[in-house]
Amino acid sequence: MNVLILGSGGREHALYYKILNDGIKGNYKESNKVYVLPGNGGIPKENRVDLKIDDFDSIYSFAIKNCIDLIIPGSEYPLSLGIVDYFNKREKKINIFGPNKKAALLETSKIYSKNFMLRNNIPTAKIFSVSDDSNDTDDAKEVIIKLNGNLVLKYDGLAQGKGVFVCSSVNEANKAFNHLINTYGDACGAGEKQNYIIEERLIGPELSIITIIDSINDSYLIFPPARDYKKILEGDLGSNTGGMGAIAPIPLSCELLNEIKNNIIGPTLAALKKEKIIYQGFLYFGLILTTSGVKVLEYNVRLGDPETQVILPLIENDLIDLLESTLKGTLKEKTIKIKNKKALAVVLTSKGYPDKYEIGKDINYKKPLEKNTLFFHAGTKEIDNKIVTNGGRVMSVVSLEDDFKNAKFKCYEECKKIDFEGNHYRTDIGINICKKVAVFISGKGSNLKALIDSTLFGELKDLAKITVIVSSNPNAEGLIYSNSYPNVTTAIPTIVVDSSKINRLEFEEKILDQILPMNLDYIVLAGFMRILSPYFISHFQNKIINIHPADPKVYRGPKAYEYAFKNKLDKTKITVHFVDEYVDNGKIILQEEIDIKQQNIKTIVDLKNIGLNIEHKIYTKALKKCVEY
Numbered sequence: 001m002n003v004l005i006l007g008s009g010g011r012e013h014a015l016y017y018k019i020l021n022d023g024i025k026g027n028y029k030e031s032n033k034v035y036v037l038p039g040n041g042g043i044p045k046e047n048r049v050d051l052k053i054d055d056f057d058s059i060y061s062f063a064i065k066n067c068i069d070l071i072i073p074g075s076e077y078p079l080s081l082g083i084v085d086y087f088n089k090r091e092k093k094i095n096i097f098g099p100n101k102k103a104a105l106l107e108t109s110k111i112y113s114k115n116f117m118l119r120n121n122i123p124t125a126k127i128f129s130v131s132d133d134s135n136d137t138d139d140a141k142e143v144i145i146k147l148n149g150n151l152v153l154k155y156d157g158l159a160q161g162k163g164v165f166v167c168s169s170v171n172e173a174n175k176a177f178n179h180l181i182n183t184y185g186d187a188c189g190a191g192e193k194q195n196y197i198i199e200e201r202l203i204g205p206e207l208s209i210i211t212i213i214d215s216i217n218d219s220y221l222i223f224p225p226a227r228d229y230k231k232i233l234e235g236d237l238g239s240n241t242g243g244m245g246a247i248a249p250i251p252l253s254c255e256l257l258n259e260i261k262n263n264i265i266g267p268t269l270a271a272l273k274k275e276k277i278i279y280q281g282f283l284y285f286g287l288i289l290t291t292s293g294v295k296v297l298e299y300n301v302r303l304g305d306p307e308t309q310v311i312l313p314l315i316e317n318d319l320i321d322l323l324e325s326t327l328k329g330t331l332k333e334k335t336i337k338i339k340n341k342k343a344l345a346v347v348l349t350s351k352g353y354p355d356k357y358e359i360g361k362d363i364n365y366k367k368p369l370e371k372n373t374l375f376f377h378a379g380t381k382e383i384d385n386k387i388v389t390n391g392g393r394v395m396s397v398v399s400l401e402d403d404f405k406n407a408k409f410k411c412y413e414e415c416k417k418i419d420f421e422g423n424h425y426r427t428d429i430g431i432n433i434c435k436k437v438a439v440f441i442s443g444k445g446s447n448l449k450a451l452i453d454s455t456l457f458g459e460l461k462d463l464a465k466i467t468v469i470v471s472s473n474p475n476a477e478g479l480i481y482s483n484s485y486p487n488v489t490t491a492i493p494t495i496v497v498d499s500s501k502i503n504r505l506e507f508e509e510k511i512l513d514q515i516l517p518m519n520l521d522y523i524v525l526a527g528f529m530r531i532l533s534p535y536f537i538s539h540f541q542n543k544i545i546n547i548h549p550a551d552p553k554v555y556r557g558p559k560a561y562e563y564a565f566k567n568k569l570d571k572t573k574i575t576v577h578f579v580d581e582y583v584d585n586g587k588i589i590l591q592e593e594i595d596i597k598q599q600n601i602k603t604i605v606d607l608k609n610i611g612l613n614i615e616h617k618i619y620t621k622a623l624k625k626c627v628e629y
Helices: 010-025 056-065 076-080 083-088 101-108 110-119 134-146 170-184 254-274 307-314 319-328 404-415 446-457 477-482 504-518 534-538 560-566 604-627
Strands: 003-007 034-038 070-073 127-131 150-155 164-168 195-200 206-214 219-222 231-233 237-240 245-248 280-290 293-300 342-349 373-377 380-383 386-389 393-401 435-441 464-471 494-496 522-525 544-548 571-578 588-595
Touching (some): 003 056, 010 034, 010 373, 056 083, 070 083, 076 083, 076 101, 101 110, 101 293, 110 195, 110 293, 127 134, 134 195, 150 170, 170 195, 206 254, 206 307, 206 319, 219 254, 307 342, 307 373, 373 404, 393 404, 435 446, 435 604, 446 464, 446 604, 464 477, 477 494, 504 534, 522 604, 544 604, 560 571, 560 604, 571 604, 588 604
Parallel strands (some): 003 070, 435 464, 435 522, 522 544
Antiparallel strands (some): 127 195, 206 219, 206 280, 231 237, 380 386, 544 571, 571 588
């Protein structure tokens, strides 16, 4: 079999590697060829095809001349132009794996994609469609204010992962909207109206589920679940990119996997059939795990990048066999076989990426690659037998080991051996990236001490980090915990805003100005004696956690222990919950019961002491539940 892969990135190099190695393991013959058009510096010269990816006539001529049996478009660009439709109409048919132009709209138009989800009841965020027309611009600003700037802005068309902005304030959202217009609209000479969408911002860990779909025969296969890291800087800060690294497989519970199948993939397949959209190809589900269930952030109509680089090396199946089975309608007969390994990829980029960057920098390899380590080129080019940079994302290093810890160590050891001017990569790619937590206090902060102990030395170590302590009281005793730990050289930063001297709005604005740039994952209230406004909460929906020493169904408000003791309750509960606009309300994360009667508790002091010990433990458990998948 002769195969032609279309594209020039790390995804296409990984496809080339997988297909070639499957062939070597199987019935490989020297006469079989795997070509990549146009390819990159990592593809041997004799396997690169120097043609433009949108010149379909020339691609067809090459395919006929070189007896190509199967074409695999790697990137979304030729799919968006209708390359599948083009080849399916040729007199001499050549198999091509991917969706047609209509089906490709699931990625090429965010508005089409969102409307497809909404009319077919596929869980996703609420959206508002706008354009760079002057009237729509005014409407967009109204929506931004309505959502308090807590939203996601997206360009409707293809933007190579750089047309999305996640915002936390009105000012940030207005800047992002103006940037989109200047980048893609009339201001950059587009010459016609461009469309954008504003989405409500969803909170939770993200997940990449890549599938092979056959809508004609109601079948699909799921590849190993993955996670990519989109931000340019450590801690998921900075600009969005096409992807700075990835890990796979992400461990998913049976319940979560069934939810994804039953609520997302199955309904998508049914909707494709109902709307008479023929889809035989890869379909990428960008998901987010929210407290109200799994929701779809986006569809991509091809393999992900850099997810492909960690997924394909884990698959034991012959990839061509899976693709051919899809086109023949026999995908239902196949199952995915996965290696018992963990894969981790780190992407190396040019200085300045994802904005302006230089190319043509010599790439030097200090040592050969170690065992179980792969090296996929992306933005590289061969000039005079030397490999030089030729793009923003230059290459990715992938390690396969028995666990993520070793994969991460090996991968970064290999990254150190690669040298080119302006080389940049994130140093925190991996399964255990610490979630950034702020703790709000007003008094003693005994729960704060328990949380610090757990994040520094206990079960939250490597999972969560207390980034800042915020106090509404300059004399709060809990502030001493910020720098009172032995063998800990760096104190925890503190923010103190005296709430007794200003109104609630001023108090919250002063705090928001300082914590929004921190990109916090969670806020934990530990004896914080202020009620947060709906305005404040809207910036951190399902990210603020509180502990309430009662069952909210029985009692809400302060002095919960006193209530239980005074009313001679046989039992009471400690409840950890997310904060919403109502006091001591919100979705419950964990509860633990105190059997007052059985423990023969005689005084309110005894009840508080027992309750406080439970609080210290349950708060840690609840936070761990939030930061893990």
